[in-house]
Amino acid sequence: MPTATPLTVQPLTAGTFEPYGWMLGKPFPEDSAAPSFASPSSDFWREHLFDAGLSGDPEILWVRYRDREAEVMKLEAHWLTEQAVVPLTGPVVQIVATSTAEGHPNLDSLAAFRVPVGEGICMRPRCWHATRALQDEVTCLMLTRRSTTFDLAVHLLTGAPAGESAIRQIPPYRLAGAPDLLQALTHQ
Template identity: 30%
Template sequence: MTEPLATHSLPVETVTAETFAPFGVILRPMADGTPFTAEEAVLDVSGGIPRFYLMSLDDKAPEFTRVTRHLETTQTLMAVGDVEWTIAVAPPGIDEPRLDDLRAFRIPPRTAITMRKGTWHAGPFFAEPSMDFVNLELDDTNVSDHHNFRLDDAYGVRVVVA
């Protein structure tokens, strides 16, 4: 019989440009004609064919046992509609994220995030029964560039975003 997993509670903070900087950038609406910004410069889909699509997700309770990273592309996510959501991340550049590397961010309505190449992530998480997200990555990201790290195997925990 397998031992039950311990619960690791991960507090949620509202995202800001400064707190999210180690993981990527946040994008908020700007006036048409606004010059190119450093926040947009992190986007890199040069490693293949860009895929821009609407991703539909169901029942994303705020808990996880694994994190994922993409080494060949950035990933941009934004909820469709005027709703908030949450994502958990750990910094790029580490092969095995520790529990204290994890941070959870509340993403307000009308806000997108672009995660740097290699940023570990779990989510998006949300309270609705289902949600749609705009997703920009590469056409084969989930096939050839989907690297997982199992927190349950490594640390015997399931992470609950609180």
């Protein structure tokens, strides 16, 4: 088996995540044309306009991640929709890569981000990704496209070809970073 290439997990910021999509959980916008409201009892503001693709119905999923493997050897992508992931019970590591013109993972763009509770990410369509939990199980809220969920579930359950998603093997990469992150991942 080839030696795994190190992949450093970095903090999530709007600027560093921009090639893959949008950071969620930014502070209240001080000067914004988007709808917002602030009062002593509550604040709200538009964080992102989600695009489920042409004729797509958005869907909220409850996802439990348990994969704590430091090695990354496959990625998935969804062709038609954005996909948002918001950790609720613990932090996750989101591994992402852009697509080549041919629709394959662009390994030159491969990056990993620590996504804490209280923040989240929204990936662009065609963004290759994988998720790792930093504790035994992490529950996340996911916003995606209803037909993409159905298509992927049928593929994973029956082996039927997926039309709205793809899963690809990649050469091995090993997550690296701060000692607390490495301690949280198993199989060190």
